[in-house]
Amino acid sequence: MMSFSKSYDRWIGLILLVTAGILFVDTFTFKTRPFVPLNTAFWPRIILAGMALVAVNLIIRGRITSEAPEKIPKVAAHVFLAFVFYVAILPYGGFFAVSALVGGMGYYWLSEIKTARTAVISVIYGVAVSGGIYVVFKFALKVQLPMLGGF
C-alpha cells in the first residue's frame, strides 16, 4: 500500500471525506416545508454520499494513475495570496487605486529584469491598465465599480 506522502489522490480522498462529513452534518440544520415529499436536504445528501464513496475509493486505491502530478510551486501560493490581498483591499481603496497598485506590482514582479526603468514602466502600466478598464466599465458600460474609501 502506498504511503500518503506518495499518493496525492489519497490526500484528496481524505479532504473530500472530511468535507462531505461536515456538510452532511450541516444538512440536518436545513429548514423544511411540511407536506413536501423530498425535503431540501435530499439532493445534497445524495451528492455527499456519492462524494464519500468516491473519497473512500481514492483512499483505498491511493494514486489512481501512474502519471505524476505537477508539483504546486511556492510561487503559486504567493500569486494566490496577492489575489486575496487585492480582493481584501478592493472595497476600501477603490477599484482604480487598488488595481493600479496591484497591476503595477504584478508587472514589476513578473518582469525578468528589475531596474529603476522597470519600476517606472510598472507604475505607468498599472495606472494605464486600471484607468483604461475603469473608464470602459464606468462610462461605456455604466457599471459602478468600488470607489475609494468604501461604498
Place this chain on the structure above:
Amino acid sequence: MLDIDGIMAGLQIVLDPATFILIIVGVLIGIMVGVIPGLSATMAVVLLIPFTFQMDPVTAMALLVVVYVGGISGGALTAILIRMPGTPASVATTLDGYPMAQQGKAGQAIGNAVVASFVGTLISAVFLISFAPSLARFAVKFFYPEYVAVCLFALVAVVSVSGKSISRGLVTGLLGLLTATFGLSEVDALQRFTFGFPQMSGGFGLIPTLIGLFAVSQIILEASSASRRGAKAQILTGSVLPKWSDIRKNGMNYVRSGLIGTAIGILPAVGGAPAGLIAYAQARNASKTPERFGKGAVEGVIAAETANNATIGGALIIALTLGIPGDPPTAVLIGGLMIHGLQPGPLLFSQSPDVIFAIYFAVLFGAFAMMVAMLLLAKHLARLTEIPKPMMLPFLLIIASAGVFSINNRIFDVGVMIAFGALGYILERFRYPLAPFVLGMLLGPIIEDNFRRLVEIEGTAISIFTRPISVSFVVLTLVFLVYSLMRHRRAISSEGPQAPVEVKSDS
C-alpha cells in the same frame, strides 16, 4: 416549416450596422485570445460576458457566439508557428502545421487551416440549422422524467470521457453538483449551506465560478511558471492564401472531418481536441501517402482544423435545444443566455426565434469574418504570441475582477472567483478534469428540480423507467457506464494503473 419571420428578424438584427461591427470586433477578440498561448476560447467568452450586460440579449448572444468561433479558430496560428496549441482544440494542428512552418511553408499551413476552420464551421452550421429545430420540436415532449434522464446521461458521458480516470472525473463532477446546491433551493426557496453568511444566500454565481475556474486558474498557472517571456514564433513566410489545388484535392477530407467534428461536438464535453485528433487519424488512414503525416502534410492540418471548428455547430445543437452544454465554451454561452433572462431549451425556439436565428447567422457571419480577418491579418496576429506575461496577466486579473464585480456589484463575487481560481489551479495540477465540474454545476439544478417536482406531482419517480424517451436514456446511461468501466478496467489490467484515453475538453 420555414419560419420566414424568424429568419428575417434574426437577419435584421445581425445586419444592423452596430451589431455587424460588434460581430467583427468579437471575432477579432476571439482570434486574438485564441492566438495567445494559455488563453482559451472559454476564457474569451467568459471574460466578454460582463461587456454584454448593456446589450439586448440577441446582440449579446451573437457577440458571444462569434467570440467562440474566433477563439477556436485563432489557436491554429499558434499551433503552426510555435508548436503550442493556442487553444486545446488545436492540438492536432501542431502535428503537421509546425513541420510545415519549419519547412518554410507557414503561409500555406495557415491559409489552409483558416479555410478549413471556415469550412468546418460552415458544415456544422448546416447541421445546426437543419437539425436543431426538429430536435427542439421533439424535446418539447420532454417532461420531468426526460429531463432527469437526459441530464444524468450527459453527466455520466462527461465523467466517463474526461481525463485519464473515471474516479477523478467523478470527483470533479460531484464537486460541481455540490457547488450548485449552495444557496437558495429553487423548488422550495429554502437556504442551504449558507453558514450564516447573508452573501451566501444566492449561492456561488455561475459566471464568477467559471471565470475563476478557467481564467484565474490560468493566470495563477502562467504567473507561477518559470518563463516570463512570450513565445518565439517561426517566421511566417509565403502567401497565406491557400492554393486552389490544396482545396480541390481535400474535398472528401473536409466533408469527413466536418462530419466527425459535428458528431463529436454533440457529445457533451468532449470538445474540439479529440475531434481534431480523430479526424486527423481518419485522414491519415484514408490517405494514399500516410507516411507524410507528421512530417508536414497539409491534409493533416485541414482535417484537424475542419473537425475542431465543426464541433461548434454540434455543441450548439444540444446546448440550444436541451440546455445541455457540449463543451465548456457552450456552458459559458448557456450562462450568458441565462444572465440575459433566456432559458436555453426547446421553448427558446418557439418563444424567442429571433435569438435562435441571430445565433445561426452569427455563426455563419462569424465564420466568414474569421476567415477574412485571419487571411488578411495573419502576419500581425502572429506577433501576439510574443506578448510578454508581465503585460498580459495583471490586465487579465483586473478585467476579470471588474467583470465579475459588475454582475451584482458585490466584492463577494470577486472573492468567489479567486477561490474557484485556486480550486481550478489545484485540480488542473493534480490532473482532475474541469469539464465535469462545469457540467455538474449546470446540470445539477436541472436534475434536482425536475426530480423533486416529479415526485411532488406523481408521488414516485417510477415514470423515469416507464416513459419511452426517459427509459431509453436510462438504458443509454447504463450502457455508457458499463462500457466505460470495462474499458477502464481492461486498460488498467493491460497497461498498469492508467486509463485508456485522455480527452481534454476546450477548457
